[in-house]
Amino acid sequence: xxxxxxxxxxxxxxxxxxxxxxxxxxxxxxxxxxxxxxxxxxxxxxxxxxxxxxxxxxxxxxxxxxxxxxxxxxxxxxxxxxxxxxxxxxxxxxxxxxxxxxxxxxxxxxxx
Amino acid sequence: xxxxxxxxxxxxxxxxxxxxxxxxxxxxxxxxxxxxxxxxxxxxxxxxxxxxxxxxxxxxxxxxxxxxxxxxxxxxxxxxxxxxxxxxxxxxxxxxxxxxxxxxxxxxxxxxxxxxxxxxxxxxxxxxxxxxxxxxxxxxxxxxxxxxxxxxxxxxxxxxxxxxxxxxxxxxxxxxxxxxxxxxxxxxxxxxxxxxxxxxxxxxxxxxxxxxxxxxxxxxxxxxxxxxxxxxxxxxxxxxxxxxxxxxxxxxxxxxxxxxxxxxxxxxxxxxxxxxxxxxxxxxxxxxxxxxxxxxxxxxxxxxxxxxxxxxxxxxxxxxxxxxxxxxxxxxxxxxxxxxxxxxxxxxxxxxxxxxxxxxxxxxxxxxxxxxxxxxxxxxxxxxxxxxxxxxxxxxxxxxxxxxx
Numbered sequence: 044x045x046x047x048x049x050x051x052x053x054x055x056x057x058x059x060x061x062x063x064x065x066x067x068x069x070x071x072x073x074x075x076x077x078x079x080x081x082x083x084x085x086x087x088x089x090x091x092x093x094x095x096x097x098x099x100x101x102x103x104x105x106x107x108x109x110x111x112x113x114x115x116x117x118x119x120x121x122x123x124x125x126x127x128x129x130x131x132x133x134x135x136x137x138x139x140x141x142x143x144x145x146x147x148x149x150x151x152x153x154x155x
Numbered sequence: 156x157x158x159x160x161x162x163x164x165x166x167x168x169x170x171x172x173x174x175x176x177x178x179x180x181x182x183x184x185x186x187x188x189x190x191x192x193x194x195x196x197x198x199x200x201x202x203x204x205x206x207x208x209x210x211x212x213x214x215x216x217x218x219x220x221x222x223x224x225x226x227x228x229x230x231x232x233x234x235x236x237x238x239x240x241x242x243x244x245x246x247x248x249x250x251x252x253x254x255x256x257x258x259x260x261x262x263x264x265x266x267x268x269x270x271x272x273x274x275x276x277x278x279x280x281x282x283x284x285x286x287x288x289x290x291x292x293x294x295x296x297x298x299x300x301x302x303x304x305x306x307x308x309x310x311x312x313x314x315x316x317x318x319x320x321x322x323x324x325x326x327x328x329x330x331x332x333x334x335x336x337x338x339x340x341x342x343x344x345x346x347x348x349x350x351x352x353x354x355x356x357x358x359x360x361x362x363x364x365x366x367x368x369x370x371x372x373x374x375x376x377x378x379x380x381x382x383x384x385x386x387x388x389x390x391x392x393x394x395x396x397x398x399x400x401x402x403x404x405x406x407x408x409x410x411x412x413x414x415x416x417x418x419x420x421x422x423x424x425x426x427x428x429x430x431x432x433x434x435x436x437x438x439x440x441x442x443x444x445x446x447x448x449x450x451x452x453x454x455x456x457x458x459x460x461x462x463x464x465x466x467x468x469x470x471x472x473x474x475x476x477x478x479x480x481x482x483x484x485x486x487x488x489x490x491x492x493x494x495x496x497x498x499x500x501x502x503x504x505x506x507x508x509x510x511x512x513x514x515x516x517x518x519x520x521x522x523x524x525x526x527x528x529x530x531x532x533x534x535x536x537x538x539x540x541x542x543x544x545x546x547x548x549x550x551x552x553x554x555x556x557x558x559x560x
Contacts, residue, residue, distance in 0.1 A: 086351075089472070090460050093351040148175040 044138040045112045047105045051123040051131040056101050062122035068113050071105040082129050108151050164179035165382035168251040172373025173260040177204045179366030184271040186360025187471045189196045191541025192275045193551035207263030210291040215262050216255050219295035219303050226306035248381030258485030265294045268325025271471035273332050276339050276538050279546045285521050293517045297324055312506035316378035318434030318484035319510050326478025327514035329331030340538055349463045364422040368398055371429050384405040390436045397448030401428020411474045423472045431484035438492035447487045451480045460499045482507055
């Protein structure tokens with residue numbers, strides 16, 4: 044089992060979600076995150092200009108069976124991309140075990 | 156009798172509208188500051204209107220309208236006069252009770268202006284002491300000089316609804332308070348460069364400004380002191396045109412300077428136009444009103460920048476709106492409209508200077524004494540974590556949390 048974490052543009056979320064759904068990845072968690080980076084946004088408030096390096100993104104955490112790993116990554120790479128700086132990242136790590144709380148069963152059956 | 160009934164109904168409607176302005180002030184101040192200080196601001200606003208009315212009943216009304224007096228200070232005794240109230244020949248425009256309540260709604264406004272300027276860093280207790288003294292004594296004494304028939308009205312000074320008597324009186328105290336209090340942490344960097352502290356609810360600030368505009372129908376409309384058809388309708392027209400022109404001028408001018416469409420400047424511009432027209436709302440033609448409003452709108456943008464330059468921190472722009480435009484509106488009576496003329500202009504200047512004197516001296520004494528005794532500023536920890544948490548032990552958005560600080 045693999046955990047695929049990805050940080051994407053909020054504006055790309057719907058596209059990524061639909062693309063994942065099409066390849067059979069239906070379950071994942073997500074939350075909004077704020078990061079710091081090289082990207083700077085110039086803003087003005089009451090005559091004082093300031094810039095913020097705060098970057099608003101969405102973080103998705105997807106756990107899949109090994110045979111879904113490649114298709115999930117490829118789908119995200121394709122659907123989350125705009126080609127501009129700041130499209131985000133994908134991190135892949137191993138997952139030791141997985142349980143379904145309702146039945147107590149464990150293993151690959153409990154996820155995609 | 157029928158005329159009195161009609162007049163009095165209009166005056167009571169105006170009283171209610173001026174009361175509603177306190178909602179506008181509360182929304183505007185909350186919107187332009189951070190969410191960790193919301194309870195504190197609301198608490199101050201509710202304190203001002205409640206204690207303000209009680210004090211105005213106890214001493215304020217009779218200090219401001221003492222009858223015959225020496226022109227500087229008079230007092231007609233404590234409390235309201237139920238016997239005088241029975242006399243329906245008291246005025247053609249309103250009853251005694253209406254007179255008290257309408258003026259009482261105004262009284263609290265002066266302290267509300269200060270509340271916004273000192274937001275996010277002033278000790279609640281010290282602010283409450285200031286409010287009590289300022290609303291009970293300073294506002295009514297200063298008011299008696301003109302509206303109470305004192306020496307400035309003898310001189311021919313003209314302030315229709317309070318560009319000076321209400322707005323500058325609050326504005327001067329705000330200026331003194333902000334100077335003695337110091338800027339919020341994070342408002343200026345160590346080189347003195349102005350930084351940005353964003354307001355947390357711009358939709359609420361917008362609602363506040365529209366509510367204030369609505370309230371101004373009563374603030375200026377009621378200052379006719381009767382339902383005189385020609386005057387009340389003219390006053391509403393000049394008031395609204397000045398507000399519109401103030402907003403437009405402000406957003407265009409700030410767009411030229413800063414290249415963005417700053418809604419908060421737009422909002423301040425509307426208020427600047429309203430404050431500007433207040434002194435001469437019954438003396439101006441529509442064209443005059445538009446010019447006065449537009450100049451006020453430009454003035455706001457310059458004043459906000461100047462206040463920043465002076466290293467003063469006024470989170471809601473109260474000094475720019477109420478002091479700068481209050482002075483402008485008062486002087487404008489000598490430049491535009493029926494009373495325009497050099498003699499009137501110099502009388503207006505004397506009026507502005509007299510109010511500057513009493514307000515600066517009295518508020519300096521109050522704030523300086525408080526600073527040396529109880530202190531006026533919260534601790535650094537309290538400021539960072541929010542006044543809601545430390546002064547009130549409450550949370551304004553307990554179950555609604557997107558971005559806490």
